[in-house]
Amino acid sequence: MKAQELRQAWTEFWVARQHTDVPSAGLIPHHPSAPMFTNSGMMPFVPYFIGEEKVPWVPPRASSIQRCVRAGGKHNDLDEIGWSPRHLSFFEMLGNFSFGDYFKPDAIRWAWEFSTEVLGLDGDRIWVTCHVDDDEAVELWVDEVGFPIERIQRLDKDNFWEMGDTGPCGPSSELFWDFGAEVGPDGGPANPAAEHRYVEFWNLVFQQSFRLPDGSLRPLESKNIDTGGGLERILGVVDGSPSVFTTDELAQLVGEAESLTGVRLGRDAQSDRTLKLLADHARTMTFLVNDGVIPSNEDRGYVLRRIIRRAVSFAYLLGVETAVAPALAQRTIDLMADAYPELRSNAETVLGVLGREEDQFRRTLRGGLNILDGALADVDEGGELPGSVAFLLHDTHGFPLEVTTEITEQRGYGVDQAGFDVDMAEQRRRAREGGKKGAVAVGDEADAFAAVLAAHGTSEFVGREVFELEATVVGVVPAADGTTSVFLDRTPFYAESGGQVGDTGYLTGPGFVGEVTDTTYALPGLHRHVVRVTEGDAPSVGSTVDAAIDVARRDAIRRNHTATHLLHWALREVLGTHVKQQGSYVAPDRLRFDFSHFEAITPEQVRAIEDLVNHDVLANEPVRHFETTKAAAVDLGAIAFFGEKYGDVVRVLEAGPHSTELCGGTHVRRTGDIGPTKVVSEGSIGSNLRRIEAITGFGPIERIRTEEAELAAAAAAVGVPRPELLDGIDKRLAELRDLRDEVKSLKAKLATGGAPDLAGQAVDGIVVARVDGLSRDDLRSLGVAVRDQPDVRAVVLIGAPEAGGVALVAASSKESGIDAGGLIADAARAVGGGGGKNPELAVAGGKDATRIDEALDLARTAAGIA
Numbered sequence: 133m134k135a136q137e138l139r140q141a142w143t144e145f146w147v148a149r150q151h152t153d154v155p156s157a158g159l160i161p162h163h164p165s166a167p168m169f170t171n172s173g174m175m176p177f178v179p180y181f182i183g184e185e186k187v188p189w190v191p192p193r194a195s196s197i198q199r200c201v202r203a204g205g206k207h208n209d210l211d212e213i214g215w216s217p218r219h220l221s222f223f224e225m226l227g228n229f230s231f232g233d234y235f236k237p238d239a240i241r242w243a244w245e246f247s248t249e250v251l252g253l254d255g256d257r258i259w260v261t262c263h264v265d266d267d268e269a270v271e272l273w274v275d276e277v278g279f280p281i282e283r284i285q286r287l288d289k290d291n292f293w294e295m296g297d298t299g300p301c302g303p304s305s306e307l308f309w310d311f312g313a314e315v316g317p318d319g320g321p322a323n324p325a326a327e328h329r330y331v332e333f334w335n336l337v338f339q340q341s342f343r344l345p346d347g348s349l350r351p352l353e354s355k356n357i358d359t360g361g362g363l364e365r366i367l368g369v370v371d372g373s374p375s376v377f378t379t380d381e382l383a384q385l386v387g388e389a390e391s392l393t394g395v396r397l398g399r400d401a402q403s404d405r406t407l408k409l410l411a412d413h414a415r416t417m418t419f420l421v422n423d424g425v426i427p428s429n430e431d432r433g434y435v436l437r438r439i440i441r442r443a444v445s446f447a448y449l450l451g452v453e454t455a456v457a458p459a460l461a462q463r464t465i466d467l468m469a470d471a472y473p474e475l476r477s478n479a480e481t482v483l484g485v486l487g488r489e490e491d492q493f494r495r496t497l498r499g500g501l502n503i504l505d506g507a508l509a510d511v512d513e514g515g516e517l518p519g520s521v522a523f524l525l526h527d528t529h530g531f532p533l534e535v536t537t538e539i540t541e542q543r544g545y546g547v548d549q550a551g552f553d554v555d556m557a558e559q560r561r562r563a564r565e566g567g568k569k570g571a572v573a574v575g576d577e578a579d580a581f582a583a584v585l586a587a588h589g590t591s592e593f594v595g596r597e598v599f600e601l602e603a604t605v606v607g608v609v610p611a612a613d614g615t616t617s618v619f620l621d622r623t624p625f626y627a628e629s630g631g632q633v634g635d636t637g638y639l640t641g642p643g644f645v646g647e648v649t650d651t652t653y654a655l656p657g658l659h660r661h662v663v664r665v666t667e668g669d670a671p672s673v674g675s676t677v678d679a680a681i682d683v684a685r686r687d688a689i690r691r692n693h694t695a696t697h698l699l700h701w702a703l704r705e706v707l708g709t710h711v712k713q714q715g716s717y718v719a720p721d722r723l724r725f726d727f728s729h730f731e732a733i734t735p736e737q738v739r740a741i742e743d744l745v746n747h748d749v750l751a752n753e754p755v756r757h758f759e760t761t762k763a764a765a766v767d768l769g770a771i772a773f774f775g776e777k778y779g780d781v782v783r784v785l786e787a788g789p790h791s792t793e794l795c796g797g798t799h800v801r802r803t804g805d806i807g808p809t810k811v812v813s814e815g816s817i818g819s820n821l822r823r824i825e826a827i828t829g830f831g832p833i834e835r836i837r838t839e840e841a842e843l844a845a846a847a848a849a850v851g852v853p854r855p856e857l858l859d860g861i862d863k864r865l866a867e868l869r870d871l872r873d874e875v876k877s878l879k880a881k882l883a884t885g886g887a888p889d890l891a892g893q894a895v896d897g898i899v900v901a902r903v904d905g906l907s908r909d910d911l912r913s914l915g916v917a918v919r920d921q922p923d924v925r926a927v928v929l930i931g932a933p934e935a936g937g938v939a940l941v942a943a944s945s946k947e948s949g950i951d952a953g954g955l956i957a958d959a960a961r962a963v964g965g966g967g968g969k970n971p972e973l974a975v976a977g978g979k980d981a982t983r984i985d986e987a988l989d990l991a992r993t994a995a996g997i998a
C-alpha cells in the first residue's frame with residue numbers, strides 16, 4: 133500500500149461516517165497549554181475538547197491526517213531514531229475525533245472495521261490493550277466486535293495518554309499487530325521483551341480529563357474520542373514489515389541518503405542507523421522550516437538546529453564533506469508536495485535556511501573536531517574524554533553527544549558520561565529557572581482558578597466594542613503579593629496574548645475601588661484581573677462592579693497593534709515573503725516585531741518599509757475585524773503562521789488595502805487612526821532572526837520634540853543659531869585640526885630650541901641625555917640640532933614619548949668618525965627593542981620605559997665617557 137492510497141482510504145472512511153475532513157495544522161501549536169510542537173492529531177482540537185470554543189461541525193466529529201513532530205518536551209523520540217525500526221521524529225498521524233458525540237462503543241467498533249475490512253488485516257494477529265481501571269473498554273471489545281478476551285491485556289501508564297505536562301488526557305485502548313514468532317518472544321504487548329514483535333499501530337484515547345499545572349486532574353465537561361495511528365506504522369503493518377523505513381516515501385528517502393553518502397543499507401549497524409536517521413531528519417527539518425521555525429539557540433529553533441546538526445555530523449562521519457541538508461529537503465519536497473502543496477511554494481526558503489545552517493555548522497564542525505583531537509591528546513590511551521569537553525562540544529559547537537561518543541570510540545577512547553550529565557543537568561536547571569518567569573499558577577491558586585472556570589466557564593470578552601460596563605464578580609482569589617485576582621462574567625479588559633499586553637484600568641463598586649494593574653489569562657479563556665485594592669475591601673463573589681479600562685492606554689496599544697500588521701506586510705513587500713513573524717510585543721509606547729531574515733537590512737530598505745506603512749496609514753482605509761472559517765481566511769490570503777489556528781472560526785483582520793492577517797487582538801477603526809509610524813531600531817537578535825521596533829501616534833511627535841531640544845542644546849554649545857548647526861560643527865572641527873597642527877609644530881620648535889642647553893652638557897664633545905615626552909620624529913630633530921651645535925661630536929638622546937614605549941636617537945658629526953648606531957645598540961636592547969644601525973644618524977625604539985636610565989649608562993659606556 134502506498135502512503136497516498138492510505139491517506140485517501142482514511143479520509144473516505146470517516147467522511148462516510150459524518151466526520152468533517154480537516155486539513156493538517158502547522159507544527160507550531162496554538163493553544164496556551166500546548167507543548168513545543170504539534171505532537172499528535174488531537175492538538176489542534178484542544179479548544180473543543182476542553183469546551184473553550186464551540187465545535188463548528190454538525191455532528192461534532194472530525195478526521196485528519198496531521199503532521200507531527202516528537203522531538204522535544206513530553207513526547208521526544210529523537211534518541212531512538214535510526215536504532216528503532218518504528219520511531220520517527222516526524223510522522224503523519226491518522227485520527228478520528230468526537231467532541232462530546234460518540235464515545236467508546238463506536239470508536240472501538242469503527243477501529244476494528246477499518247483495520248479488518250479496509251486495511252484487510254487478519255484479526256487473529258491483532259492484540260488489544262486497555263487501561264487497568266477500564267472494565268468498560270474491555271467489555272466493549274468483547275461484546276461489540278467479539279474480540280477474544282485472551283488477547284486483551286491491561287496496562288497502567290502505557291494506557292493513559294497525555295498531550296503534554298498540561299492539557300487534555302485520558303485512558304486509552306491500543307491496537308497491536310503481531311509480527312510473528314520470528315521477530316520476538318510471545319506474551320503479547322505486555323511483555324517488554326516482545327516490543328518488536330507486537331507493534332502498536334493505533335491508539336484510541338478516551339479524552340475525559342485535563343491535567344493542571346500542579347499535576348492534578350480535572351474532569352472535562354464532555355467525553356471525547358481522540359484516536360491516532362501512525363501512517364508509516366500502519367503501512368508497515370499492511371506490508372508485513374516491522375520497519376517503517378521500508379514504506380514507500382521513507383524508503384525513497386533512505387535511497388537519497390544512500391546516494392548522498394555512497395554507502396548502501398546493510399553495510400553495518402552504524403551506517404544503517406545513519407541512513408535511517410537521515411531519512412527521518414530530512415522530513416523533520418523540511419517541515420519545521422516550512423511551518424515557520426528558524427534555526428536558533430532557543431526553544432523550537434534550538435531543536436531544529438540540533439536536528440540539522442545531527443544529520444550533518446552523522447553524514448560527516450560517513451565521510452560526506454559536501455552539503456546534505458538541501459538535497460534531503462529537496463527530495464522530501466518532491467515526495468510529499470502532493471499531500472502538502474505549501475512545501476512547493478516554500479521550497480526556496482526551506483532550501484535556503486537549511487543550506488545556510490549546514491554551511492555554518494560545517495565550519496564549527498571542523499573547529500570542534502580540532503578541540504576534540506586536542507583534548508584526546510591529553511588522555512591516556514584507552515581513557516575517557518572529560519565530560520566537560522563533551523559538554524563544551526555539545527553546547528557551543530552543537531556536537532550531539534552520540535556524535536562525540538562515536539568519534540572517540542573510533543579512536544579508541546571512551547567518554548566520561550557522568551561528567552557530561554552533571555554539566556547537562558546544571559544547564560537544564562538554569563534553563564528551568566529562566567523559564568519560570570511568568571510561570572503558570574501552582575498549588576492552591578491554580579486550584580482556585582480551575583474552580584472558577586469549572587463553576588462559571590470562560591469570561592466573555594466584549595472589549596473590542598465596549599470599554600466600560602457593569603459586570604458580575606464570579607471569583608476572587610487573593611495572591612501572595614498582596615494583589616487580588618478578580619474574575620468577571622464579562623469584561624472589557626483584554627488579557628495579555630498574541631504579543632499584546634493586558635489592559636489596565638479600574639474596578640469600582642459600593643465602597644470599593646480597585647486598580648487593575650494587569651490582565652492575563654489565568655487559564656485558557658479565563659480573564660484574570662490583577663487588582664490592587666485602593667479603597668475599601670475586595671468585592672465579593674456575586675456583587676456587581678463597574679469595570680473600566682484605561683482608554684487612552686488602550687488607544688495607544690491599538691495603534692501599535694494595527695501598525696504591527698502594516699509593518700509585517702511592508703517587511704514582506706520589501707524583503708520578501710520568507711519574512712515570517714517569530715514573535716511580537718505590542719505595548720502602549722512602542723511595538724516590537726521579530727522576524728526571520730538572513731542578512732542585514734539597509735537604511736534604504738528601512739525607509740521603503742516606513743514609506744509603505746505610512747502610505748497605508750494616510751490612505752485612511754477602514755480596518756475590518758471579522759470571523760470566518762479557516763478555509764475562507766486562507767482564500768483571502770490571510771497571513772497565519774505563528775500560533776496558527778485550526779479548523780473552525782478564526783478572526784481575520786483586514787487593515788487597509790493590503791494587510792490581511794489572523795489576529796485576536798484589538799485594533800483601530802481606520803488606518804489613519806494610527807498616526808505617523810516611525811521605525812526606531814532594527815538589528816540582528818540571533819542567526820537568521822531580526823528585530824524591528826517602531827512607534828506610532830504621539831510617539832514620533834514626542835521623539836521629534838526630544839530631538840529638537842537636543843539639537844538646540846547642541847547649537848547653543850557650539851555657539852551658532854540652530855539652522856547653522858552643521859556648518860558650525862564643521863567650522864569647529866576645522867579649527868580643532870588647525871590647532872592640533874599648530875601645537876605639533878610648536879612642540880618641535882620648542883624641542884630644537886633646547887639644543888644649546890643640551891650641548892652645554894657635553895663630556896668630551898659627547899652628549900648623552902634623557903628627554904621624555906617627545907615623539908620619535910621630534911627626538912630625531914632635536915638630536916640633529918644638538919649634533920650641529922659647536923664642539924659637539926656626537927649625541928645620544930633617550931626618552932619616553934607620550935604615546936608610550938621608548939625612543940632612542942644617536943647622531944654624530946662626519947668628522948668625528950663615531951658610529952652613531954654603535955652608541956645605542958646595547959641601550960636599545962636594554963629597553964627591549966632595537967633599530968637603527970646608521971653610522972651618522974640612528975633611530976631606535978624600545979618597550980620598557982623603566983630601564984631608560986640603565987640604557988643611558990650603557991650609551992655612556994659605548995661612548996667611552998662613563
Ligand code: SER
Nearest residue numbers: 172335337358359360
Ligand atoms: N493522542 C493520541 C496519540 O497521539 C491518540 O491520537 O497517540
